[in-house]
Amino acid sequence: MADAFYLFEDEGWKRLLPLTHLRPASELRCGCFTLRERIERALGIGHLKILARAYLAPVTDLAHAKNLVEGNIYLNARLLAFSRDELLNLGKGEMLLAEDEVAAFRPASPSEIRIPFTAAFLRTQKASYKTKESTAKLVRHPWDLIAESPALLAHDFSLLRPQVLGFIDPAVKVYGDKRALFVGQNSRIEAFSILHLEGPVYIGENVRVGGFSTIAGPCYIGDGTVVDGGKLSESSFGPQCRLGGEIECSIFQGYSNKRHEGFLGHSVIGEWVNLGAGTTNSDLKNNYSEIKVQLGRNTISSGMLKLGCFMGDHTKTGIGTLINTGSYFGVFCNVLGGKLSPKYIPSFSWDTGEVLAEYEVSKAVETARVVMARRGVDVTPELERLFREVFVRTKGERVP
Incomplete structure (x- = not known):
């Protein structure tokens, strides 16, 4: 079991504009909940902090890299659907992909985390992790919210x-x-x-x-x-x-x-x-x-x-x-x-x-x-x- 879960926002938020100008992707609504609320319910945990754009601090509970510890699992803020078991069984140095995008990962050390989660950073991570395609779904465009x-x-x-x-x-x-x-x-x-x-x-x-x-x-x-x-x-x-x-x-x-x-x-x-x-x-x-x-x-x-x-x-x-x-x-x-x-x-x-x-x-x-x-x-x-x-x-x- 992970010590803690964190959300991270990758550059996919740019494809969700204009809805993500004033909020992280995790706060988008789909179904009865926001993406974050659905993850919290599925994992049975309280309010998740997020590693995201620093200027969003007035509207979200940002996490900071200096406070991260070993054993955390990091979940993509655009995560729409996932297998709970796949997440909970994620080992250190392992990464789940959703159609070749990073859905979740568990680093061997918190020193591996770099904010912001740029495309270049995630490519580097993918190359050094044991990756496997998962059943997870990510929101890629605003119309995905309507379809789902x-x-x-x-x-x-x-x-x-x-x-x-x-x-x-x-x-x-x-x-x-x-x-x-x-x-x-x-x-x-x-x-x-x-x-x-x-x-x-x-x-x-x-x-x-x-x-x-x-x-x-x-x-x-x-x-x-x-x-x-x-x-x-x-x-x-x-x-x-x-x-x-x-x-x-x-x-x-x-x-x-x-x-x-x-x-x-x-x-x-x-x-x-x-x-x-x-x-x-x-x-x-x-x-x-x-x-x-x-x-x-x-x-x-x-x-x-x-x-x-x-x-x-x-x-x-x-x-x-x-x-x-x-x-x-x-x-x-x-x-x-x-x-x-x-x-x-x-x-x-x-x-x-x-x-x-x-x-x-x-x-x-x-x-x-x-x-x-x-x-x-x-x-x-x-x-x-x-x-x-x-x-x-x-x-x-x-x-x-």
């Missing part, structure tokens, strides 16, 4: 105890096996809502599902979220979201709003995002062909027939915004409504309708301060420094 989430929602629910602790109005219609339903304390499902339990539905604590809402499982709704007459299916919502309209097979990290009419499908939304009334995305091309995604200056084939958009934290859309298939909006973007938006909008950009202008970081921070205060969250000096750091690091994205 429905199955993980069902799997994760099997780890939880189905029960109803909140209030369900007698006029709520439930189709399916009620053993596939969890309703947390102080939550309310109001009259004339419909629950389809072909897949499990998990509703956290202090959630309000307003009348005439429809929720089709598998679906996870995090604590403090409000559903206002929405139609939700095969989706995962973190805490404190405000939801309405139609949302299908999507993931919200948390603290984001899509309260009004409009469709969102096969998309991943960061935190503190606000989608204006009528915002709608396409997730299927008219010719049913594979969807391509622009990531920076590169275009990548997703292998997906259905794929919507990826939005970084603190991005806002105006009323009537139309979003194309495979769109990428960075962090702190303002997107003009009433037209088809560009497929690629770099971080800290303001879509004027004609050109993309740089969003002044001081104004972005002040808006974040107002928005976050509405949910009782402060922009600390450390968090502001992180915002400003990411502004500088994404400068190259905005250069024409």
Whole structure:
């Protein structure tokens, strides 16, 4: 048995942008949990520390190389699925691979660890370790979260105890096996809502599902979220979201709003995002062909027939915004409504309708301060420094 487990973040976080600008890969949500939470549950351990980018210290519990000891096992922060036995039986000087990427390893000595975990460092490690291909899965692109989430929602629910602790109005219609339903304390499902339990539905604590809402499982709704007459299916919502309209097979990290009419499908939304009334995305091309995604200056084939958009934290859309298939909006973007938006909008950009202008970081921070205060969250000096750091690091994205 290992003395301790640590997560490490390799350069794969760059392929998960814009979702990883303001968090390590381990904090991405898929199914009922974040990647880190799922690992902690599977191993039966407490909060895992991570070896990651130093500038993320305000938002995560970083480990430091000087505190590492012999016998630790290091797990890739992008680890989505794995065999517990494979990890626990990992010997010193052994490494598990997932399609030739490093999924986990156990060094012979803590002096072998070098932060950050660059591609060059991991290549050197692979050459000196006894390696074996494993059953593990790593998240390689944002759309992997969408592809894997429905199955993980069902799997994760099997780890939880189905029960109803909140209030369900007698006029709520439930189709399916009620053993596939969890309703947390102080939550309310109001009259004339419909629950389809072909897949499990998990509703956290202090959630309000307003009348005439429809929720089709598998679906996870995090604590403090409000559903206002929405139609939700095969989706995962973190805490404190405000939801309405139609949302299908999507993931919200948390603290984001899509309260009004409009469709969102096969998309991943960061935190503190606000989608204006009528915002709608396409997730299927008219010719049913594979969807391509622009990531920076590169275009990548997703292998997906259905794929919507990826939005970084603190991005806002105006009323009537139309979003194309495979769109990428960075962090702190303002997107003009009433037209088809560009497929690629770099971080800290303001879509004027004609050109993309740089969003002044001081104004972005002040808006974040107002928005976050509405949910009782402060922009600390450390968090502001992180915002400003990411502004500088994404400068190259905005250069024409």
